Amino acid sequence: MNPVPTPVREFTIDRLNASVYENRDALGQAAASNAQAILQAAIQDHGTASIILATGNSQLDFLRALRKLPEIDWRRITVFHMDEYLGIDASHPASFPLFLHHHFLDYVEVGAFHPVPNQPADIEKACRDYELLLRENPIDLVALGFGENGHLAFNDPPFADFEDPVWVKVVVLDDVSRQQQVGEGHFATIYDVPKQAITLTIPALLAPKNILCIVPESRKAEAVRACLNQPVSDQRPGSVLRTVNHAHLYLDPESAALLSH
Numbered sequence: 601m602n603p604v605p606t607p608v609r610e611f612t613i614d615r616l617n618a619s620v621y622e623n624r625d626a627l628g629q630a631a632a633s634n635a636q637a638i639l640q641a642a643i644q645d646h647g648t649a650s651i652i653l654a655t656g657n658s659q660l661d662f663l664r665a666l667r668k669l670p671e672i673d674w675r676r677i678t679v680f681h682m683d684e685y686l687g688i689d690a691s692h693p694a695s696f697p698l699f700l701h702h703h704f705l706d707y708v709e710v711g712a713f714h715p716v717p718n719q720p721a722d723i724e725k726a727c728r729d730y731e732l733l734l735r736e737n738p739i740d741l742v743a744l745g746f747g748e749n750g751h752l753a754f755n756d757p758p759f760a761d762f763e764d765p766v767w768v769k770v771v772v773l774d775d776v777s778r779q780q781q782v783g784e785g786h787f788a789t790i791y792d793v794p795k796q797a798i799t800l801t802i803p804a805l806l807a808p809k810n811i812l813c814i815v816p817e818s819r820k821a822e823a824v825r826a827c828l829n830q831p832v833s834d835q836r837p838g839s840v841l842r843t844v845n846h847a848h849l850y851l852d853p854e855s856a857a858l859l860s861h
Contacts, residue, residue, distance in 0.1 A: 604633045609856070613828050614842035618849035620856045624816040628661025631814050631850045635662075635741055636669050638810050642740040643676050648711065650678045652742040652800070652808065653704065654753070655696040657784045659745060660703060662814045667707040674708040678737055682744065682753040683799040684716040686723070686770060694786035694793075716768075716798050723770055727798060731767040734800075739808035746815045746838040748783075749776040750823040754799035760837040767804035771797055783819070802840055811847035813838070818854040825858035 605626035607619035621627040635651070642649035653663070666672075684696045691698065697715035705713055714733055720726030744752055751760065756774035778793040787793045805811070815824055827838035828849075834840075841847040 602629065605630045608853075614832075615845045616828075616842045616847055616849055618828070618851060620851045620853060622853070624661045624852050627814065627816055627850050627852050628663075628665040631662045631743070631812050632665035632669060634812060634848065635666055635743060636672055638741045639672055639677060642809075643673060648676045648678065649741075650680065650737045650739045652680045652682055652739055652744075652805075653700060654682055654744040654814075655699040656745060658816055658820065659743070659814060661816065662743060662812075663704045667704050672708075674710045677711050679705070679710050679713045680734065680737075680739070681716060682742075682805065683797050684718045685794040686718065686796040686798055688718050688794055690718060694781065716800075718798075723798070727766070727768040727770065730798075731804070734767055734804060734807075741810045741812065742805055742808040743812045743814060744805060745813060746820055746823045746827060747777055748780045748819055748823055749774055750827050750836045750838045751777055752802060752805055752837045752840070754797045755802055755805075755837050757835045757837060760802060760834045762802050762834050762840055764801035764803050767801055767807075768798060769801060771799050773797055802834075802837065806840065806844055809846060811841065811844070813841055813847060813849045815849065815855050816852040818857065820855045821858045824851065824855050829860055 605621055608622050609620040611618055621630055639649045688695055717726045754771050756777050759771055778790050781787050781793050782790050827836045832839040832842055
């Protein structure tokens with residue numbers, strides 16, 4: 601096993617600990633090593649573990665490193681994910697469960713995978729059923745990132761709600777989020793991107809025992825600056841991580857470039 605990369609810089613903003621690594625590869629390896637320790641401890645304590653995984657290009661280095669760790673007994677682990685376009689076909693190249701299969705689930709044998717539904721006959725029932733699954737399986741770890749507008753999952757400004765009464769709901773997608781999907785190559789134009797999605801809400805994302813927030817790349821630098829340097833606000837959803845003490849933010853020099861020293 602390769603040694604865990606050492607951060608080139610560490611700091612704390614409010615209650616949020618953050619580490620900057622020399623490149624995306626080192627960032628992914630460090631976050632995966634932390635995830636391994638959390639999952640192994642959970643399995644040792646109660647025989648199983650549960651994890652929520654994010655999708656998107658910024659998560660690729662982390663997922664690649666995570667799937668290569670042979671010490672994790674994935675058969676004891678239940679996997680959830682955090683959002684999905686409403687109405688998209690499961691075989692569509694931009695489908696988030698399909699993304700997780702291509703980059704993670706096809707490489708490891710997990711105990712169970714529960715995808716967010718994309719074409720439910722009863723949308724409200726689908727949201728409540730998924731929330732019940734989450735509540736019945738206390739989550740040991742969520743691995744997520746910031747969107748280019750600072751979103752967590754598909755909780756976009758101005759629709760994010762830090763006090764949301766539900767854990768899963770239908771949301772209207774901000775145009776910045778939709779354009780990000782085009783920029784990442786998942787759709788040809790913004791007109792092809794669905795306008796609605798089912799997402800885990802902010803309270804659901806804060807509920808797991810551990811939060812790893814993985815944010816590389818220069819295109820995320822402004823979101824990182826705003827979420828860390830400006831006041832905590834639902835206009836900057838990622839800033840909510842500064843209010844909890846069980847989150848760790850992983851950055852590379854590009855995503856940390858606009859932070860004040």
